[in-house]
Amino acid sequence: MAKHVVAAVADIPPGTRRLTQVNGRAIVVFNLGGEFFALNNRCPHRGGSLFHGKQTGLVESDGPGNYRYSRPGEIEYTKLGEIIRCPWHGWEFDIRTGQSWCDPKRVRVRQYAVSIEPGEALVQGPYVAESFPVSVENDYVVVEA
Amino acid sequence: MNIEVRQPVHGAKDSGKARVGIFDCDIHPKSSLEDLRPYLSNRWWDYLQTYGQRQRHGYVKGFPYPKSQPLASRRDSWPPGGGLPASDLDFMRQQHLDFYGIEWGIMNPLSPTGQGEQNDELSAAMAFAANEYQLEGWNRREPRLKASVVIPYENGEMSRAEIRKRTGDRRFAHVLFLSRTSELLGKRRYWPIFEAAVEAGFPIGVHVFGSSGRPMSNTGWPSFYIEEITEHSASLAASVTSLIVEGVFERHPELKIVLIEAGFAWIPSLGWRLDQNWKRMRDEVPHLRRAPSEYLREHFWVSTQPMEEAEEPDHVLDVMAWIGWDKILFASDYPHWDFDDPFVALPPSLSEERRNKIYSGNAKALYRLD
Amino acid sequence: MTDTLAAIDCDVHPTVPDMTALLPYLDDFWRATVVERGINSLETVTYPPNAPLTARPQWRDKNGRAATSAAELTAHVCDRWQAGIAILNCLYGVGLLFSEDMAFAFTRALNAWVAKEWLDRDPRLRASIVVPLQNTEYAVDEIERCAKDRRFVQILVLAMQETPLGRRHFWPIYAAAERHGLPLGIHAGSTYRHSITSLGWPSYYIEDYASHTQAFQSQLASLVCEGVFAKYPGLKVVLLESGVTWLPAFLWRFSKFWRGVRAEVPWVDRSPAEIVRDHVRLTIQPFDAPADPDRVEQAIDHLRSDAILLYASDFPHWQFDDDETMPAGIPPALRRKILVENPLATYDRLTL
Numbered sequence: 001m002a003k004h005v006v007a008a009v010a011d012i013p014p015g016t017r018r019l020t021q022v023n024g025r026a027i028v029v030f031n032l033g034g035e036f037f038a039l040n041n042r043c044p045h046r047g048g049s050l051f052h053g054k055q056t057g058l059v060e061s062d063g064p065g066n067y068r069y070s071r072p073g074e075i076e077y078t079k080l081g082e083i084i085r086c087p088w089h090g091w092e093f094d095i096r097t098g099q100s101w102c103d104p105k106r107v108r109v110r111q112y113a114v115s116i117e118p119g120e121a122l123v124q125g126p127y128v129a130e131s132f133p134v135s136v137e138n139d140y141v142v143v144e145a
Numbered sequence: 146m147n148i149e150v151r152q153p154v155h156g157a158k159d160s161g162k163a164r165v166g167i168f169d170c171d172i173h174p175k176s177s178l179e180d181l182r183p184y185l186s187n188r189w190w191d192y193l194q195t196y197g198q199r200q201r202h203g204y205v206k207g208f209p210y211p212k213s214q215p216l217a218s219r220r221d222s223w224p225p226g227g228g229l230p231a232s233d234l235d236f237m238r239q240q241h242l243d244f245y246g247i248e249w250g251i252m253n254p255l256s257p258t259g260q261g262e263q264n265d266e267l268s269a270a271m272a273f274a275a276n277e278y279q280l281e282g283w284n285r286r287e288p289r290l291k292a293s294v295v296i297p298y299e300n301g302e303m304s305r306a307e308i309r310k311r312t313g314d315r316r317f318a319h320v321l322f323l324s325r326t327s328e329l330l331g332k333r334r335y336w337p338i339f340e341a342a343v344e345a346g347f348p349i350g351v352h353v354f355g356s357s358g359r360p361m362s363n364t365g366w367p368s369f370y371i372e373e374i375t376e377h378s379a380s381l382a383a384s385v386t387s388l389i390v391e392g393v394f395e396r397h398p399e400l401k402i403v404l405i406e407a408g409f410a411w412i413p414s415l416g417w418r419l420d421q422n423w424k425r426m427r428d429e430v431p432h433l434r435r436a437p438s439e440y441l442r443e444h445f446w447v448s449t450q451p452m453e454e455a456e457e458p459d460h461v462l463d464v465m466a467w468i469g470w471d472k473i474l475f476a477s478d479y480p481h482w483d484f485d486d487p488f489v490a491l492p493p494s495l496s497e498e499r500r501n502k503i504y505s506g507n508a509k510a511l512y513r514l515d
Numbered sequence: 516m517t518d519t520l521a522a523i524d525c526d527v528h529p530t531v532p533d534m535t536a537l538l539p540y541l542d543d544f545w546r547a548t549v550v551e552r553g554i555n556s557l558e559t560v561t562y563p564p565n566a567p568l569t570a571r572p573q574w575r576d577k578n579g580r581a582a583t584s585a586a587e588l589t590a591h592v593c594d595r596w597q598a599g600i601a602i603l604n605c606l607y608g609v610g611l612l613f614s615e616d617m618a619f620a621f622t623r624a625l626n627a628w629v630a631k632e633w634l635d636r637d638p639r640l641r642a643s644i645v646v647p648l649q650n651t652e653y654a655v656d657e658i659e660r661c662a663k664d665r666r667f668v669q670i671l672v673l674a675m676q677e678t679p680l681g682r683r684h685f686w687p688i689y690a691a692a693e694r695h696g697l698p699l700g701i702h703a704g705s706t707y708r709h710s711i712t713s714l715g716w717p718s719y720y721i722e723d724y725a726s727h728t729q730a731f732q733s734q735l736a737s738l739v740c741e742g743v744f745a746k747y748p749g750l751k752v753v754l755l756e757s758g759v760t761w762l763p764a765f766l767w768r769f770s771k772f773w774r775g776v777r778a779e780v781p782w783v784d785r786s787p788a789e790i791v792r793d794h795v796r797l798t799i800q801p802f803d804a805p806a807d808p809d810r811v812e813q814a815i816d817h818l819r820s821d822a823i824l825l826y827a828s829d830f831p832h833w834q835f836d837d838d839e840t841m842p843a844g845i846p847p848a849l850r851r852k853i854l855v856e857n858p859l860a861t862y863d864r865l866t867l
Contacts, residue, residue: 045774046489052221054214059778064742065683087220088484090213090775102774103786213776328715329722362733363705363713363726365678371776372679372736375769376713379729383712386725391718410764414814418728418758418803422721425567425833429720453764454771456788460763460817482775 001144009116009139012036015081019051022145026051027112029141030095032082037095038143039084040110044100048088050109056083058092058101113144165501166248167487168508170448171352171405171476172241172290174283175232176275178257184274189267199263201327201358210361210370214482222480230480234287241479242289245487248505249514251291251318252279253352253405258295260323261355268297272307276317284316291512293321293350301337308338312345318512319348319403323355324381331387339397348401348446348511351384353377374483378407382415389419389440392432401511402445406478409447410455413467416441442469446511448476449503450485458492465492470499474508523858523865524598526702526755526798526827529633530582531557531607531625536632540624548617557608557621561704562832566720571833581831585636592830593639596840600858600865602668603642604755605629610673610706615650619657622647626661634666641865643671643700651684655691662695668864669698669753674730675705681737686746693747696863698796701734702755703727728761728803735791736769742782744794751861752795756829758803763817766791792820796861798827799853801834802842811844825861826854 006020006029017030019041026041028051041050057080083092083101092101098111119136134140182190202209214220216230222240224233231237242250259271272295279292294311296304304320311317320342328334330351342349354377360366362376363383381404394400416438423430423437433440447468453461465473475491478484491500509515531537533556538546548554562569570581574591582588592601609625612618622645629642644661646654661667670692672680680701692699704727710716711726731754744750766788773780773787783790804811818824828840835842845853859865 046486048219048486049221054220059781061781064746064782086775087214088482088486090482090778092777102777213779326714329712329717330714332715332718357714359713359715360709361713362679362729363709363711364675364680364730364733364737365709367679367733367737367740368682369740369779371769371772371779372733372740374772374776375736375765376729376733378764378768379732380713382729383714383717383722383726386722387712387714387717390722408764408768410767411761414728414758414760414764414803415725417760417805418725418801419721420805421801421803422568422724426721451768451771453767455763455767455817456819461767463813463817464764483772 003142003144005122005134005140006143007141009141012141017051017055020143022143025145027143027145029114029143030055030084032095036114036116036141038112038114039093039095039098040112043086043088043091044107044109045086045089045091048086050084050086050093053087054085055081055095056085057081058083115142115144116140117142165505166246167475168505169247169250169477169479169487170403170474170508171450171478172250172252173231173255173478173480174237174252174279174290175229176254176257176278176282177232180278180282181257181271181274184277185270189270192267198257198259198267200261201263201356210373213370217482218480219482219484234283237479238287241477242287245477247289249291249508250289251293251350252283253293253321253350254279254295255352255354260295260298260321261325262297265297265300265303269300269303269307272297273310276307276311280316291318292316293319294347295321296338298322298335298338299327301334305337305341308341308345308347317347319350322349322351324351324353324377324384324407325355325357326384327357327359329387330384331389331391331393336393336396339393339400343397343399348403350403350405351381352405353381353407378411381407382411385415385441385445386419389437390430390433392430394440394444395432395434400444403448403474403511404445405448405476406450407447408451408453409449409468409473410453410461410464412441412445412447413464442472446472446474446507448474449490450476450478451483452485452490458494461492462494470502471507471510473503474511475504520599520855521597522599522826522854524592524596524601524828524830525753525825525858526604526800527588527592527601527830528582528832529588529603529605529629530580530831531605531628532580532583537621537624537628540627540631541620545617545620545624557611559606559608559611559704559707561723562606563720568724568833570831574831585633585640588830589637589639592828593637596828596838598639598828600639600641602862603629603633603640604671604700604702605642605645606673606702606704609645610648612649615647615653618647618649619653622657623660626657626667630664630666634664641666641668643667643669644697646670646672646688648672648676648685648688648706651687654688658688658691658695658697662697665864667697668862669700671700671702673704673706674701674727674734675707675709675711677706677708679737680734681739681741681743683741686743689743689747689750693749696749698751698753698861700753700755701731703757705730727756728758731757732761732765735765735795739769739783739787739790740780742780744790745782745784750794753825753861754795754797755827756801756832757797758801759797759799759824760803760814762797792823796823796825796857798825798829799841800827800829804842806843808844811842812846815845815849821849821852822857822860824849824853825858
């Protein structure tokens, strides 16, 4: 595994995501409120492109009919924007951990370590950034894959 | 500075899996009412503008069981140039037809077609228009896409007339029903349609959905969309039973029926149950000269989508063997969300021979394209 | 006593001769109603009296009826087929009535008749409480009344209702059932509120009988999707006379869709297949399969549960010939489970 520069931090504002290619693999990088996460783009169910899915919240309930909107008696809708649903069959994955909601023990989408590195550090290497021009003034998103 | 990533992401290196061209029995091209305009009389165009369609459920737009995703479509199937999923032929080629190596596809348009419309004449007018537009707007530009003969199925004679118009036209693959008809499919009101289809040499495709005007299940109305989609197979089982037990296949030994988007694992159990009871109660149905499961085996084909997902994958193979390897037809259901990707949908342990039959050979034999 | 028990028959049917049998159990007003309005029979077309399925010819008396007394029923079910216990599911058509009050009165009378004419006559017999679903309060009332008699071991409803059984207006009934340790027994049949298929009325009885599997599927989907098992984790459900082999295909489809559409029913917190294996049991007659032991064994394998099947003869319905109460092909290790252990685990009140 090696570290790859995939984007400048400014390229992925909070609440957005970006599809990148690393080592022939498609990886989707998310910015959740300033924290970055990287997941394999391919849904483990049937291969749908997670980048094209809906980024949504987590729907939970403590009982039938209890749709708690952060209040007793309503559906609990939390972790807004932290769930990615496959654009095909709708499977839900936690962006922070890659785990699926329908079968958390056995099904997850592969996660990759992400770090933010300043340009100065990058120009020294060793990072795979041949196709990615880097300048010392900016910060960059680095994925280990 | 931006990394360009071409879509979709699993690409050329996977295409080796399907060495044979794929025959996709279920594609849903999206036309608009405007597209149908040239083929509708002023009378019916004005009627549609004023009164609209009334299709045995209450909404002008949308459904009382709202879909889980807009237009029940894959979120990545909205054309980048605009328009609704599967409305843009170029994008459909790029994302689906060319990408997967689809050699033949059958169009099963779902709307606007007027099927299930409460007004028979309007239904017939829209069926005609939908058929003309399938030819002009789709097949002429993309001959890989075969049309379905859309019919106003709640009116047997009007349907017969529409089928007769299309007789001999090999751009059409089959006659199209939606599964939620107002009566069971074996009932006499539909017999003129079977007669006409056999006369014209068309199989009949029965695609799930539609609105019967009756409760969604035989125990009333469920609450949820997930119940609606799960229970389509139960509903269709009633029509399959009806077709068999009413003796439709005794009257029409050449009639062939394709069940589309209902899954298939329920078929063997239905045959077994009918056989068991026919054994003891044959006197009720003297017109049946063979066991019900024999009619089931001989006259029905099933499409693969939505592919069955058992906890133990071998169980799906058991079921496929019980149904018959020659009766199973690949379908994608593009662009809907429960779409089956041909490269990954079939059980991986299938032999190449069986895989190719399902991808192509069985459909080519059925639709006489071999 | 478990060691000496050879079988527990979880589905047999007492025949009500006609409404006069229930007169002693009605109050003055309802007795007068039955007589003055000429209400003679509540037999349903679910089992046309002379249809082959309704009773094997050899079991019919000179009037063409079967299972008309405890002695006659137990001679077959207990003496001949070795069931140490048999559970009576009375299918007389009180569920089809529209008047809530009439249904309540007739249902009470029916359960009282079962207790007196059947349970009192043979200690091997148990029964299900027929529940008047026309009115939820009445239903709970009747459950509370009959639950005091521990020979009532289950509550009984028909598979086709006006609304799916999972719907919330039914929930007080499930609360009562759970409280008393009574499984919900759903039996093939209909209250005829709708056409017996979702696409209309079939022409032939063979089609009618096939349609019950569709209702069982809808009921399971409803119970799971509405969250009945989340709300009542102690509730068990028994599907009676369902046919069995339809279940795996249904669970595959249902679970597959759930994985993607989960957010619509977030209280369904694990795969429907798991929920059903935990909470639902099925009686074994009829077993819809060819007379091929390999096929039977495969079909049972697809169920993925040793605990799910319960022995039943379905007497006097004609589901098998001779004394083949169970289809050939059941793995030997499973036989005793089906015959005794699974029924004991399902029916808390079968205390031994």
